[in-house]
Amino acid sequence: MxxxxxxxxxxxxxxxxxxxxxxxxxxxxxxxxxxxxxxxxxxxxxxxxxxxxxxxxxxxxxxxxxxxxxxxxxxxxxxxxxxxxxxxxxxxxxxxxxxxxxxxRVARGPYAAGPLDAAALADLESGFVHLPARELARDLAVADRWQFDTPAVAVELRDWLRLDPRHPRYHLDGLTDRALVLSRFEARFLAAALRAYPVTRRLGLAALLAASGRNLLRYDGSVLVMRAEGEDHVTAGRRLLRAWLTLARHGLAVHPLSQLIDCPVTAARLAGRVGGQPLAVFRVGRPRTEPPRSARLPARGRAA
Ligand SMILES: Cc1cc2nc3c(=O)[nH]c(=O)nc-3n(C[C@H](O)[C@H](O)[C@H](O)COP(=O)(O)O)c2cc1C
CATH class of the missing domain: 3.40.109.10 (NADH Oxidase)
Incomplete structure (x- = not known):
């Protein structure tokens, strides 16, 4: 071979x-x-x-x-x-x-309180900035609201959600109710609200949709921001994966919150906080519950 x-x-x-x-x-x-x-x-x-x-x-x-x-x-x-x-x-x-x-694996449930161990932080390559979670709590609410109030973004998210185990792509790709740590009720509510999205938005319900993340950063925890270091995005993605694997070796999981960078208002504020262009932002800590294993497409590489 x-x-x-x-x-x-x-x-x-x-x-x-x-x-x-x-x-x-x-x-x-x-x-x-x-x-x-x-x-x-x-x-x-x-x-x-x-x-x-x-x-x-x-x-x-x-x-x-x-x-x-x-x-x-x-x-x-x-x-x-x-x-x-x-x-x-x-x-x-x-x-x-x-x-x-x-x-x-990414973990989106609650994390144990307490800041990031200095040893884990010291093991990371350059370009990662530590922020206390609470410092970004307000901006996360703004970014979540923006995400559900921006029709194209909300509809694209809807297309990748698999909120019911009977969804035909539940075991292939996208984000499941289990991965998002939603109860049956929450999953049904989110699915119904997104199905009726234009109406939901017109009724001013974006705030309600965004409410699930309200307390995500209101605890004594840590967020890491990966700053651009002059490399292309593919090279930066390699650095990001090495960081996530390094943190995992310390028993730490991550939960990315990319909406903070996607939303123009919060992205500008984050850039100011970290003194450079943020490429990735994620909560980091010790998950209180075991995160589920996410779905993948079967291997099917193209032969030349
Ligand atoms: C560049 C990048 C951005 C991501 N942004 C988010 C995000 O904003 N919110 C989130 O919950 N997960 C985010 N994720 C995590 C993915 O949803 C996750 O990797 C995927 O669902 C597969 O799950 P796994 O990492 O547990 O295998 C991001 C991952 C990558 C690589």
Whole structure:
């Protein structure tokens, strides 16, 4: 078996990479001596992610995940712009393994109170700024309200929600009621409100839809902001995945809150707070309950 064939046989593990709304926008194309990672345009979020920031971050997270898997399999592989995976003369240097990739998951439920351990923060690469959760609580309310009050963004979110286990794509992609930690009642309410969205909005119910996140940051916890460091989004996505895996090694989970960067008003305030352009923002802590394992599409890479 060539290295391409061996990595292809592990595509399902590579697909554990995180992506906004769990869109899984990557499309690996397997060739004789390289793997070309294309974007699936049907899996982008043109309305909520018009600059392609989250798309690039997700592709980067996938690239880094593939490199960790390759290294754990003993394959000498590296990433080059494209992005493409090509043969290398050395093993990709990473402390992470397939077990770390399989164990990683976003956790959206409550976290134990207390600030982030200094040791975990010290283990991160440069470009991560720590903020007390409470400092962003008001801005999160503004951003949530903006998300549900902006028709194209709300409708795009609706298209990726799987709020009922009978949804035909429940086990494939998108965000489930379980992943969002919604009770049956909350899931039904959200589904009904979004189904009738134009009316819901006209009735001024955006505030009600946004209410579920009201107390998310009103506790003694931590938020991390990843600042742009002059790299492209794919390279930044690789840095983001390494940070999430590093935090997971410390027993810490993350909960991204990208609406804080998507909403122009809160994005500008966040940039001021961290002294640079924020690319990702997430709550970090020790989850009080075990987060569910998210859905993935089956492996189905394209052969050249
Ligand atoms: C760039 C990026 C942005 C994300 N933004 C959000 C977000 O705003 N809110 C959220 O709850 N999850 C967000 N996520 C997490 C994804 O929804 C999550 O990775 C996906 O549902 C798969 O779940 P898993 O990471 O637990 O495997 C984001 C992930 C990435 C990579």
């Amino acid at each position: 060539t290295w391409v064939e061996r990595l292809r046989a592990h595509e399902a593990v590579c697909r554990r990479a995180p992506s906004a709304h769990n869109t899984q926008p990557w499309r690996p194309g397997y060739e004789a001596d390289q793997i070309v990672i294309d974007v699936d345009p049907a899996r982008s979020l043109p309305d909520s992610d018009p600059t392609g920031r989250d798309l690039g971050l997700g592709i980067g997270a996938f690239v880094e995940t593939c490199l960790v898997v390759a290294a754990d399999l003993g394959l000498d592989v590296t990433a080059v712009p494209g992005p493409r995976l090509v043969a290398a003369t050395h093993r990709y240097p990473t402390p992470f393994t397939i077990a770390d990739i399989e164990a990683r």
